[in-house]
Amino acid sequence: MxxxxxxxxxxxxxxxxxxxxxxxxGVGAKxxxxxxxxxxxxxxxxxxxxxxxxxxxxxxxxxxxNLKEKDVDYIFIPRIVSVERKKxxxxxxxxxxxxxKSLIGDLPPIIDMEINMYRDxxxxxxxAAKVGRMFEKNKRQALKAYFNALEEQKKFERLLxxxxxxxxxxxxxxxxxxxxxxxxYEIKLAVLAHSYDIMDEYISMGIINKLRDMGAExxxxxxxxTDVILEGASMLSKDMFWSYERDILGxxxxxxxxxxxxxxxxxxxxxCGPNSMTxxxxxxxxxxxxxxxxxxxxxxxxxxxxxxxxxxxxFIDLLKFxxxxxxx
Amino acid sequence: MKITYPHMGSLNMILKTMFEGIGVEVIEPPPxxxxxxxxGVRNSHEFACLPFKINVGNFIEAxxxxxxxxxxxxxxxxxxxxxxxxxxxxxxKDLGYNFNMIIIDPPHGRLIDFLKELSSxxxxxxxxxxxxxxxxxxxxxxxxxxxxxxxxxHRAHEDRRGxxxxxxxxxxxxxxxxxxGKEVDKIxxxxxxxxxxxxxxxxxxxxxxxxxxxxxxxxxxxTNMDVSKALNELGVEVTKTEYLSDYLINSAFKLPQRLEFKxxxxxxxxxDIGGHGLNTVAxxxxxxxxxxxxxxxxxxxxxxxxxxxQGIIAKISRDYNIPVMSLVYDENTxxxxxxxxxxxFVDLLYRxxxxxx
Ligand code: SF4
Numbered sequence: 001m002x003x004x005x006x007x008x009x010x011x012x013x014x015x016x017x018x019x020x021x022x023x024x025x026g027v028g029a030k031x032x033x034x035x036x037x038x039x040x041x042x043x044x045x046x047x048x049x050x051x052x053x054x055x056x057x058x059x060x061x062x063x064x065x066n067l068k069e070k071d072v073d074y075i076f077i078p079r080i081v082s083v084e085r086k087k088x089x090x091x092x093x094x095x096x097x098x099x100x101k102s103l104i105g106d107l108p109p110i111i112d113m114e115i116n117m118y119r120d121x122x123x124x125x126x127x128a129a130k131v132g133r134m135f136e137k138n139k140r141q142a143l144k145a146y147f148n149a150l151e152e153q154k155k156f157e158r159l160l161x162x163x164x165x166x167x168x169x170x171x172x173x174x175x176x177x178x179x180x181x182x183x184x185y186e187i188k189l190a191v192l193a194h195s196y197d198i199m200d201e202y203i204s205m206g207i208i209n210k211l212r213d214m215g216a217e218x219x220x221x222x223x224x225x226t227d228v229i230l231e232g233a234s235m236l237s238k239d240m241f242w243s244y245e246r247d248i249l250g251x252x253x254x255x256x257x258x259x260x261x262x263x264x265x266x267x268x269x270x271x272c273g274p275n276s277m278t279x280x281x282x283x284x285x286x287x288x289x290x291x292x293x294x295x296x297x298x299x300x301x302x303x304x305x306x307x308x309x310x311x312x313x314x315f316i317d318l319l320k321f322x323x324x325x326x327x328x
Numbered sequence: 329m330k331i332t333y334p335h336m337g338s339l340n341m342i343l344k345t346m347f348e349g350i351g352v353e354v355i356e357p358p359p360x361x362x363x364x365x366x367x368g369v370r371n372s373h374e375f376a377c378l379p380f381k382i383n384v385g386n387f388i389e390a391x392x393x394x395x396x397x398x399x400x401x402x403x404x405x406x407x408x409x410x411x412x413x414x415x416x417x418x419x420x421k422d423l424g425y426n427f428n429m430i431i432i433d434p435p436h437g438r439l440i441d442f443l444k445e446l447s448s449x450x451x452x453x454x455x456x457x458x459x460x461x462x463x464x465x466x467x468x469x470x471x472x473x474x475x476x477x478x479x480x481x482h483r484a485h486e487d488r489r490g491x492x493x494x495x496x497x498x499x500x501x502x503x504x505x506x507x508x509g510k511e512v513d514k515i516x517x518x519x520x521x522x523x524x525x526x527x528x529x530x531x532x533x534x535x536x537x538x539x540x541x542x543x544x545x546x547x548x549x550x551t552n553m554d555v556s557k558a559l560n561e562l563g564v565e566v567t568k569t570e571y572l573s574d575y576l577i578n579s580a581f582k583l584p585q586r587l588e589f590k591x592x593x594x595x596x597x598x599x600d601i602g603g604h605g606l607n608t609v610a611x612x613x614x615x616x617x618x619x620x621x622x623x624x625x626x627x628x629x630x631x632x633x634x635x636x637x638q639g640i641i642a643k644i645s646r647d648y649n650i651p652v653m654s655l656v657y658d659e660n661t662x663x664x665x666x667x668x669x670x671x672x673f674v675d676l677l678y679r680x681x682x683x684x685x
Contacts, residue, residue, distance in 0.1 A: 050639045052629060052656055081599070088406035094601040095636040102596065102643035238414045238431075242406065268375075273632035276375035277411050283373075284418050298375075 005029045006067035006075045010060035014166040014195040018173050019153035026145025027135040032072050034063040037202035048103050054271035056196045076111045082118035087243045090274050160222040167199045185217035187319050190255045192248045193267035205305050214316045221251040228254050245274045252282045263293040263319045270300030330355050332395035334383040337547030338472040341504045342465045349461020350453040355395035357386040360550040369659045378628040379544040391425050402433040406602035471516045473571040478520050483560035485527035495522050533681050535564045538615035540608045541626035542634050543570040562674045569611040596640050605633030612641045616648035621677040629658035
């Protein structure tokens, strides 16, 4: 029987799941994903994590515990240092497997593949071969799985560029049919956030769908082409050294300059260190510009749904009002 | 040009020595006080960490005193410190200040690059003078660090509460004014002698605690509420694991200590994660192996690398059977609560030792 590899449904799951799944199946494993976030998962995460950790990391801890309970043979906890040249990810990704191992006892073996493209991407092949060996596959087979994985990832990313959110794109990639409701949206809204903050329906309280229901067409940074983001980011006085923060800033500055949406919401998680820098900069730049409405929303494990809804509604009303006023 | 910079331990003394040595006017930021903190808090983002906010306060106070150029360190990640200067610049601009900000990114390995970059801002200074004042500043830095290490051990044995602190402060003032290397050596020797003379209280059970954690918090007594002094006055010898000189050596010039950290951290944290996360983990293991009685971990609220370290040192604490306590600081941290926690911790360490005998 093939071995099972558990993939926690948190953090970069939303950005790389198709790739990871393809790779592990390619080396002969069976992939098991943790359940969608629910109260129990979040509670377990909060209980077992460091008090001051950020919300998504706490949630991730809950997902690892969920997989442990599912008795998988391995849990995949990658150490993602860098996904492109000269850029890093948040420190928490750099220490993720070590951190999780310290927090939770009696885990099944962890597959802690190191992804580090800071200098170049050749090291990943070595890591792929290493993982392949764990499943008794030779280097050639492991590399083949890796290249297939890259192909699938490209398919997934194409879906993002067509305007699907990561969660929708994963569903489509998995073969589900999904048509975008051809609604007549009254306004266009950019939502800037780490994917794991807004894609997790439980911790974000389904913000994206709520906003759509209120009549907003949503744009996220995943939907933008890289050069658009880079162009936005080039307006910064110093290049931002975290990839995802660069994306948020780049997208934010792009929308600010092009004025091609009616408003922008930035969603950040309580306790997120990198976001604190990005928020501060974006908020100031939007304020100076004065034209584009901007709202900052911080979510934590105690966020009340009612409060969030009220703020979203007020913001959307403002945007609609502004738009109609302009039309008249 | 009137230069200023943020406070960070003895950095003020060192930068002042260096810049005045090359004939550049320096406006010292006023000492960090509650007013500095509230200025910083009022003008920074809620989730920025404490060092960031205090920097902002220092800058505002120095600009108000007439400074027109700010020197700040930069960085290339993954700790957010590397972006501080750029965000701070925007904040001060919005407040209406007119100034120039020089942000120096750490060199990629070599001392000479660092000095070159710095000197490029001062084209009229000749190389020899610059090197001379730099070396003199370094000498003062090493002297200050040496004196502090001595203080943290011997203050635990002082005859009269407060006497050592008084001596130390007096000699630090002298060090600040010292004009040449010989004077510096003499000040350090005299200070150590005097501290020693006033420290004769020895206990049957002598506790030793290592302070690990984020460097700014460890270097700035205002921000950590002078935790070393509080511990010393409870009779505990303290070893602080970060000093300015280490910082320069490790972060800027890549010397062997990095490798030592990697070696010590093995099995717990397999790589550098930015900031001082790896140092914290490695030092906790190091002092656990040296049979210290306890470790106190100091970090500012929301500090990403230190949060990773916090999770990991909890496991080290179990594996090595050494008590570890984390103190997380933000602007609302109250003195009273901290003192109580320190006392309870020291009490625990004491009982462990007594029971072990
Ligand atoms: S980027 Fe922010 S939210 Fe994500 S892991 Fe780091 S601190 Fe947490």
